Amino acid sequence: MKLKVLAVASGGGHWTQMMRLVPAFSGCEVVFVGVKAMYRDDVADARFYAISDVSRLHLASLPRALLALVGILLRERPQVVVTTGSAPGLLALRLARLLGMRTVWIDSVANVEELSLSGRKARRYADLWLTQWPHLAKEQGPEYRGSLL
Numbered sequence: 001m002k003l004k005v006l007a008v009a010s011g012g013g014h015w016t017q018m019m020r021l022v023p024a025f026s027g028c029e030v031v032f033v034g035v036k037a038m039y040r041d042d043v044a045d046a047r048f049y050a051i052s053d054v055s056r057l058h059l060a061s062l063p064r065a066l067l068a069l070v071g072i073l074l075r076e077r078p079q080v081v082v083t084t085g086s087a088p089g090l091l092a093l094r095l096a097r098l099l100g101m102r103t104v105w106i107d108s109v110a111n112v113e114e115l116s117l118s119g120r121k122a123r124r125y126a127d128l129w130l131t132q133w134p135h136l137a138k139e140q141g142p143e144y145r146g147s148l149l
Contacts, residue, residue: 006078
């Protein structure tokens with residue numbers, strides 16, 4: 001039986017970084033969640049769900065995104081949820097943790113000086129908490145294991 005991975009990313013660079021992770025999912029069943037329907041074209045052979053984008057500046061879409069993610073997690077039942085951020089990924093990690101799924105947070109390479117706000121909050125919900133900058137790695141986490149770009 002293949003490991004089922006739910007890969008969640010918001011738009012722009014977060015999605016680009018998730019696409020760079022695709023080779024790491026070789027041999028897995030991967031289901032993608034993004035915030036733009038056009039991202040479906042990037043993963044034509046995989047199942048894809050588009051959800052509402054959420055940010056601290058756009059909280060009105062939070063309930064819709066939350067309900068969509070609950071539905072996706074219950075329908076797909078992945079063993080692992082991987083995200084490159086941001087807020088939609090954090091929501092997915094929190095929900096996945098509640099459902100007993102393993103979780104991986106990979107903070108965006110754009111966060112050179114410090115972890116993102118979502119990345120700092122992800123610490124509580126990530127089984128594996130990663131940064132893409134060696135100088136941001138700490139003994140208590142996040143860990144550095146390389147960069148996607």
